[in-house]
Amino acid sequence: MAVRSILVYPHPTLLKPDNADVLIGDPSLDQIIEDMNDTLQASPGVALAAPQIGYSVNLIVVDVNQDKNEKNRDGRGKVILLNPEITEQSEPHRVREGCLSVPDFTGNVIRYGKITVEGYQPDGTHIAIETQDFEAIAFQHEVDHLRGTIFLDRVRSRRKDLFRRR
Numbered sequence: 122m123a124v125r126s127i128l129v130y131p132h133p134t135l136l137k138p139d140n141a142d143v144l145i146g147d148p149s150l151d152q153i154i155e156d157m158n159d160t161l162q163a164s165p166g167v168a169l170a171a172p173q174i175g176y177s178v179n180l181i182v183v184d185v186n187q188d189k190n191e192k193n194r195d196g197r198g199k200v201i202l203l204n205p206e207i208t209e210q211s212e213p214h215r216v217r218e219g220c221l222s223v224p225d226f227t228g229n230v231i232r233y234g235k236i237t238v239e240g241y242q243p244d245g246t247h248i249a250i251e252t253q254d255f256e257a258i259a260f261q262h263e264v265d266h267l268r269g270t271i272f273l274d275r276v277r278s279r280r281k282d283l284f285r286r287r
């Protein structure tokens with residue numbers, strides 16, 4: 122059990138534009154996945170990208186069924202995805218988003234309502250996930266983290282579209 126601290130914007134590890142692909146079968150992978158799971162479990166969030174806990178690799182965990190809002194719990198449960206890429210996207214619309222690495226603000230951003238995200242499961246199996254709504258947004262947000270993009274970068278007007286959390 123290792124709950125790691127979540128890095129807060131603008132920590133430089135969060136801003137790296139590219140991170141290393143995970144090598145399937147790498148012996149350090151189990152430790153990273155365990156830390157990701159433990160840290161997400163201990164947090165109020167529903168998804169996490171490895172750079173948020175200091176690992177500069179392409180790995181995300183998404184589990185929207187942990188959301189405190191019942192209407193958001195329409196996902197497939199926990200997905201651990203290695204080297205993810207979004208290969209299809211449609212139905213752009215505006216959503217309000219937050220981030221564990223930006224604890225004091227939420228913001229309006231444009232996200233796609235339907236996507237396909239491809240990657241590998243920890244055992245090396247390739248997987249293509251078609252998803253929509255809140256789960257699709259969570260995947261887009263986490264893949265952004267792997268490219269050094271924070272939702273703040275997608276907020277059009279910091280004056281009109283950024284909101285301080287109460």
Ligand SMILES: [Zn+2]
Pocket residue numbers: 219220221222262266
């Ligand atoms: Zn985030």
